[in-house]
Structures are given as C-alpha cells and as structure tokens.
Amino acid sequence: MSYVSVTFPQLVLSLGLMAMAIAVSARNGLGLEKDLLVGTFRAALQLFAVGLLLTVLFQNEHPIGVFGLIGVMVLVAGWTAARRIAHGPGTGVLFGYATLAVLASGLLVLVPVFAFVIRPARWYEARLLIPISGMILSNAMNGVALVFERVFASIHDDAPAVEQLLSLGATPAQAVQRHTRAAMNAALRPTINGLLTVGLVALPGMMTGQIVSGTAPGQAVRYQLVIMYQLVAVAAVAGALASRFARTLSFDTREQLRTFADRRVR
C-alpha cells in the first residue's frame, strides 16, 4: 500500500493558496483578510495538535482515551451549536439542549453502524471510532445550530401570527409548526443535496482520502455510502430533537410565547 507523503517545505508552499484567497479579499474590499489569516494558522495549529493527540492515542489505545476524546468532541459540538443564536434564551441555557441533541442523535446513528456494519476488531478501535464519530458529530452539530438559529429567528419575526394562533386555541406545537418544519427541512437539505450529487460533482473527502492512500475504489465507495447514510440519519434526528427543544424553550408553562432579545447585538 502506498500513500502520498507531504514534506514540510511542500506544506509551506501550499500557504500560497491562502495568500490567493487573502489577495481576493483585499482586492474586493471584503474585509476578510484578518479572519483568513487567523483561520490559516488556527486550522494548522488545531490539526497538528489533533494529529499529535491521535498519534499518542493510536499508540496507547485505551477505551478511556478514545471515549474521552469523543466526549470532548460532543461538548465542543454542543457549545458551538449553542453559540450566537439570535433571539434565543442564551448560550448557557442552549448548551445543555444542544449537547443532548448531538449526543443522542450521534449515539443512535453510530452505535448500530459500529456494531453491525463496520464491526471494528476492538470495540474501542481508535483508528475507526474517532474519525467516523467526528464526521457524524460535526453533521449533528451543524443540524442543531441551523435549527436553533432558524426556529428562534423565525418565531421572533412571526410572533404576531404565532400569538394569533395561540389566541385561536392552538397548542404550542400547532402555533410554531410552520417554523419547526421549515427549519428541519433546511437542516436536512444540504445532506440530501450531498446524496443527490455525490460522485457527480465531487468525490467525498473520506473516499478521496482512502483512494489517495491506496484503498481499492470499490471498498472506498461502500465505506462512503455507509457514512453518507449515517450523515443523513444524524441530520434528521439531531434536527428533530433541536426543533423539539427550541419549541419547548419558546413557551412558558402557561403556553405563552417567550420573547428573547437579540443577543448578538452589543
């Protein structure tokens, strides 16, 4: 098996690509130069740190290390999904709900696939558990963030109609059904588009990685399909849980609509 190796000078050379993006931003007055610069080094730092951590974890494979890292992933995903939600109850309140949505949807999708499809040699095999969990949890995180953002913002914008429905005897679920449906739809849309265009527009990252590092395309395709189906399932479950939580948080015990100020405004 052969794989492509990248030397350090070759990696430095690839920084030219970021310079290209920074030049485009500067030339068009996008004001993104600082973000791009920070992003360039932050991505490198994070990935090198993770690479180092994975090397240590792979060499000293132990359930505590593997599940500890996955636990950290869940918490970071929950925190990220709960941040910067306009017209929501605040990151402190949302964090618990977001983490629960990420964790529950992740478990529901990952456990059966590891148990019946991928079946690692050891149940805590770091080489399989960590990267696959990372992909699934990150999709769950995006789904939860999108649903929270959409549901709270659209309920806020449409508050008079929501209250009018309550006034006519609607349950909270009936009063915000239009909003929760639209948000769940939006959360699933990118993953569904991914399913429809996969292989036609781009080869997915994991499959590309496997092929580049020498796996037979036929095997890489099967793996990729399992992952894609997992991504769709996790987006659906995480979106449904997040919309349920957002609805619960939008009403008080007397089924009155709660209003939240825009927390992004300083």
Added chain:
Amino acid sequence: MPASLEARRLRKSVEGRALLDGVDLRLEAGTITTLGGPSGGGKTTLLRILALLTAPDAGQLLLGAVDVDTLTPRQARRRIALVAQAPAMFQGTVLDNVRAGPRLAGEDLPELEARALVVRAGLDPRFLTQDARALSGGEKLRVAVARALALRPEVWLLDEPTAALDVERADLLVRLLHELAIGGAALLVVTHDARALERLGGTNLTLAGGQLTREVPA
C-alpha cells in the same frame, strides 16, 4: 350573576414602570366596556393579559367564575377573542384564515358558514378566495373579526378596531359589536375614536398611571 371575565388586582411592571397597579375589572355578559387612556399607558398590555398571551406579575383572572389557571390555556383562549389593531393574517386565502380556529380543534367549517361570517364582519364574499396577506389594514381587521366569530367566543377584546375603517364601515362594525353583546358576549373595546365611543355606549374606563378609573359622562 358571575362576570364573563373578571380580573382581580392585576399588577404588571415593564422595565420598572407599573403599567397595571392593582387593576380590578369585570366584563359582564351582554355588555360593552370601552377603554381609553394615554398611549403607552398599558391598554394593550391589559388586553394581552386578559387574552392570556402575557402573564401578569400578580393578580387573578376568572373566566365565567372559574380561575383560568385551572383551565388549559387553549380551552380558555378559545373562549376569548382578541382582535389586534393590526391583526396578523395567516398564509393562504381569507377562507383559510376564517377556518383556522375550528381547524386547530380538528373541526371543519363549511364554506357556506365561512361566507356568512365574512359577510357578517362586513366583507364582500368575493374576498374569500383572496390572499389574506395582500389585503388592506381595514380588510384584514374584518377578516380577523370573521375569524374570531367562527369560534363563538364569550369575551371579545378589541384594540382600536375602527382605526383603519372609514366612517361607514366603522358604524357597521359598531352595529356588529352591539349584536354580539345582545347575543350575550362581553366586550372590551380600546378606542380613541370619539364617534365609535359615542355609538358603542356602555361603561367607559380610562387606564392611566396603572389605575383604571370609570369616566362619568358630562
């Protein structure tokens, strides 16, 4: 005889300002009560509390002598109509809007009945197939009245209902409100419209400084 809707010692402060400072109010079946007062004085807040959309800081609400806290919010709200000054229209036609209330409870309102309600609210029946969100302010108000009529509420809370109507249509609406009162409903109408005030008659209250006072006709 118990009032249709009774508020006892309602208190509500917003940003440290007492909008309602121990307000008592009885809306009797078959009567019209009008409410005036300075803008920002808490009239809309009072309507929202009576419509169970905002919780008071303290106080009690009785609907037909029963504490509303012992009823489910949806049961109680169906018995109280709130017609906002600029009512929100739901997506769809006027017919969809008029049917919204019964549909929420899983009931179907026949088109013939919806048509009758729209006419009663002062709209031409050809509006039934029009996009409710594209209507004028006055037309939306009448759709909101028709939408509320579909639930046959015992209590009506109306916020400046004649503001977007011309004199002729305002008079028609006042006539409808009198019919509702004759039919046994209790009505609370927030209005600054002198003509409507005179034609509505009934008890005239003023809300100012957190207190509700009864105006005595000069």
